[in-house]
Amino acid sequence: MDTPPPNKGKTFLELFLIFFAAVCCCGFLGLYWLASRDVHSHTPLTDTKHPLESIGARGLHLGMVLLPPSTPPSEAQLYEWRVEALEPPEYRLGYGLGSALARELEREHQAYGRKMHFRQLSRARFTYQAPPECQTDMRCIYAELMRSNADPVRELGKRFVQHIHTQRLDPVAAAELIITFVQRIHYAEPEGQPFGILPPALVAAQDRGDCDSKAVLAVMLLRQAGIDAAILYSDPLSHAAVGVALPVRGPPIRLGDRIYRYAELTTEGWPLGMIPPQHDKPHLWKALPPPELPDESDSEWEATE
Numbered sequence: 001m002d003t004p005p006p007n008k009g010k011t012f013l014e015l016f017l018i019f020f021a022a023v024c025c026c027g028f029l030g031l032y033w034l035a036s037r038d039v040h041s042h043t044p045l046t047d048t049k050h051p052l053e054s055i056g057a058r059g060l061h062l063g064m065v066l067l068p069p070s071t072p073p074s075e076a077q078l079y080e081w082r083v084e085a086l087e088p089p090e091y092r093l094g095y096g097l098g099s100a101l102a103r104e105l106e107r108e109h110q111a112y113g114r115k116m117h118f119r120q121l122s123r124a125r126f127t128y129q130a131p132p133e134c135q136t137d138m139r140c141i142y143a144e145l146m147r148s149n150a151d152p153v154r155e156l157g158k159r160f161v162q163h164i165h166t167q168r169l170d171p172v173a174a175a176e177l178i179i180t181f182v183q184r185i186h187y188a189e190p191e192g193q194p195f196g197i198l199p200p201a202l203v204a205a206q207d208r209g210d211c212d213s214k215a216v217l218a219v220m221l222l223r224q225a226g227i228d229a230a231i232l233y234s235d236p237l238s239h240a241a242v243g244v245a246l247p248v249r250g251p252p253i254r255l256g257d258r259i260y261r262y263a264e265l266t267t268e269g270w271p272l273g274m275i276p277p278q279h280d281k282p283h284l285w286k287a288l289p290p291p292e293l294p295d296e297s298d299s300e301w302e303a304t305e
Contacts, residue, residue, distance in 0.1 A: 059090030062159040067152050071098040077207045081184040083176050084269075086169075093181070095156055097205040105199050108148050113194025116141075124238075126196065137233055138212070141195050143291035145216050152201040153217065157224035164225055174225050175244050175263070176272060182218040183268045185209055212240035214265040219290060230260055230287040237279050241265060243287045248273035251280075255287035 059080060066076060076096025082089050097105075117129040134140035160181075164174045188208040190198040196210070200217035203209035209217070215231045219242055222229035228245035232253060243253055243260025250261040250273025262285075264270040275282070 059092045060088050060163075062091060062093040062163055064094035064096075065155050065159060066094075066096050066098075067101055067155055068098055071096050075099075077205060079181065079184055079207075081180050082269075083180045085176050086173060091177070091181070093159055095204045097152060097201060101152065102202060102205060105149060105152070105201055109145070109194060109199050112141075112144055112148070116194075118194040124196075128195065137235070137286075137288060138195065138197075139231075139288045139291075141197065142212070142216050142231055142288065145197070145199055146220055146291055149199050149201040149220075153204070153220045154224060156201075156204055157221045160221060161225050171227055172246050172248060172272070175222060175227055175229075175246055178221045178225060178227075179218060179242070179244075179263050179265070179272060180269070182214050182221070182265050183270065185214055185217075187211075187214075187266050211266055215240045215242050218242045218263070218265055223290065228258065228260075230255060230258075230290050232260065232262060232285050233288055234279070234281075234284045234286070236284050237281065239279055241279075241285075244272070246272075250274055251282040253282060253285050253287050255289065258287070260287050 064073065064076060066073065073094070073096065075098070076094045078092065078094045080090070080092050083091065113128070118126060119128065120126045131140055160174075160178055163169075164177070169177065185203060186208050187210060189210045190196060190208075190213060196212075197216070198206070198209050198213040200213070200220055203213050203217045212231070212233075219229045219231055222242070222244065230243045232241040232243045234240070242263040242265060243255075244263055245258055245260055248261050252259045253262065254260070261273040262275045263272055264274070264276055264279075267276070270276065
């Protein structure tokens with residue numbers, strides 16, 4: 001019996017189906033390879049369940065300060081910040097206060113408010129009975145906070161001083177390191193606090209503070225590092241900042257024979273010496289004389305103008 005001639009249409013259909021199956025298989029394998037390479041994910045998600053010490057793998061770790069030393073690391077704040085002018089530019093530091101110490105600092109602040117007959121008038125206004133030498137500004141309140149918080153803040157400052165000495169940073173670089181750290185602390189207006197200010201040790205321990213709360217902390221750390229610094233205060237502008245006696249560009253603010261340059265603390269990365277436009281009225285600013293505190297400087301060099 002003769003063999004029937006091949007069906008050309010059927011043969012073409014079979015070849016097409018085989019080719020289609022091969023293409024689908026290759027495509028599936030390609031997609032599987034892409035998924036396994038995770039080409040769409042460049043930054044891994046942060047696992048917030050990791051212990052505090054493992055968070056933030058980047059940057060130079062300046063250490064962990066726990067007061068008292070028995071304070072659990074989980075109660076500390078871990079800070080990460082950048083200083084573009086330094087190498088390396090990324091830094092980390094941990095700071096935590098035990099609950100008993102934090103409550104003690106809070107009680108001292110409240111007691112000082114009662115001593116000064118502090119009374120809240122509204123959200124932004126208050127009154128108190130200041131000594132004669134403090135009738136025109138808050139220099140006595142700032143000085144008291146520096147005195148009562150000296151020990152816990154000094155332990156924090158030692159981490160900066162150690163790095164400054166080890167790396168032989170000049171005064172401007174040292175100021176940049178400290179100021180950018182304080183800028184990193186979240187801005188928040190204290191509620192229920194006498195004089196509308198949070199004690200400086202609690203600012204670092206709670207990662208929050210307004211302009212003058214952060215300014216007190218910054219001045220303490222800067223002076224511990226041997227940098228001449230003062231609180232800059234403007235009542236008409238309702239703002240506070242820090243002045244540093246360093247050779248940087250910016251409008252001068254004088255206190256006697258000292259010349260200070262502006263340092264903004266409420267905006268991360270704000271350049272040293274530059275006054276923000278809304279506050280750029282040098283004649284409305286004054287530098288408050290910093291109080292003399294014992295054993296304030298851990299530095300072996302003096303800041304220069």
